[in-house]
Amino acid sequence: MSMRFQDEIYQKRFAQRVATMIESRLIWYKHYSLWTDELIIALDKPPTWLLDIATLTYYPEALEAIKRFVYSEPFEAFQGEKDDEYVACLFLRHERGEIAWATFLNEAGVYSDRQNGHRDCEYFYVRLNILENKEYAREVEQEQRKEIEQEYAKAIASTKELYGIFLDYFRKYLAKEA
Numbered sequence: 580m581s582m583r584f585q586d587e588i589y590q591k592r593f594a595q596r597v598a599t600m601i602e603s604r605l606i607w608y609k610h611y612s613l614w615t616d617e618l619i620i621a622l623d624k625p626p627t628w629l630l631d632i633a634t635l636t637y638y639p640e641a642l643e644a645i646k647r648f649v650y651s652e653p654f655e656a657f658q659g660e661k662d663d664e665y666v667a668c669l670f671l672r673h674e675r676g677e678i679a680w681a682t683f684l685n686e687a688g689v690y691s692d693r694q695n696g697h698r699d700c701e702y703f704y705v706r707l708n709i710l711e712n713k714e715y716a717r718e719v720e721q722e723q724r725k726e727i728e729q730e731y732a733k734a735i736a737s738t739k740e741l742y743g744i745f746l747d748y749f750r751k752y753l754a755k756e757a
Contacts, residue, residue, distance in 0.1 A: 588618060588622070588625070588626060588629060589626050591648065591649050591655050592655065592660075594626075594628050594645050594648050594649050595645075595649045595661055596661075596664060596738075596741060597611070597645060597741075598642055598645040598646060598649060599661050599664045599665050599668060600664075600668055600738070600741070600742065600745070601638055601641055601642050601645070602638075602642055602665070603665050603668035603669055603672070604638070604668075604672070605668040605669075605671055605672055605738075605742060606742070606745045606749075607636075607638055608635065608636040608638070608641065609749050609752045609753070610745040610746070610748055610749040610752070611632060611641075611745060611748065612633065612634075612636075612748075612752065613748045613751050613752050613755070614744070614745065614748040615629055615630075615632060615633040616633060619633060626648065627648060628644055628645050628647070628648035628649075631644035631645075631647075632644050632645060660734075662690075662691070662694045662696030662697075663696055663697060663731055663733075663734035664734050664737070664738050665690055665694075665696075666687050666690070666691070666696065666698075666727075666731055666734065667731050667734035667735040667737075667738040667739075668738055668742075669683050669686050669687050669690075670683065670727065670728070670731060670735055671735070671738060671739060671742060673724075680710065680715075680720045680723070680724065681707060681710055681711070681715065684703045684704070684706050684707040684710065684723075685703070685707055687703040688700045688701075688702075688703035688704045688707065691703060698730070706723050706727075709723075710723065
């Protein structure tokens with residue numbers, strides 16, 4: 580565990596990033612349970628949200644526990660960053676083969692329809708329509724993927740970095756289960 584996470588663990592912005600990863604289903608309890616255990620032992624005063632999710636396996640409960648902290652006083656605004664990171668989480672789910680490109684476009688559109696990211700839902704739905712009209716041609720998917728990867732490069736890179744940490748803990752969890 581890096582010192583950087585020990586410093587950031589108390590920040591609402593960091594907790595929001597974790598919540599976004601859970602909400603998008605990029606990570607779940609097998610990714611964060613050993614991570615929380617390790618942090619709780621290492622920190623003199625672990626934040627309440629970390630203690631709360633340590634034993635939660637049902638993702639809506641974990642999400643609610645983190646949001647209680649994130650949306651408590653004093654309030655902070657970081658909605659646009661969160662929205663781009665949600666799209667980045669979906670992109671990583673596609674990249675690892677969990678969801679198809681059409682599913683990525685649809686889920687990003689649904690999410691963007693109710694949020695305030697730097698792209699509205701039509702950005703994704705137009706691309707989904709083009710993909711469908713071209714009968715899911717591989718070349719169209721590759722073009723769109725490259726475009727979105729550039730459009731969301733910053734969010735994808737920062738999400739991928741944090742996801743790498745959780746992926747290591749996921750693998751440790753699986754090894755422990757075996």
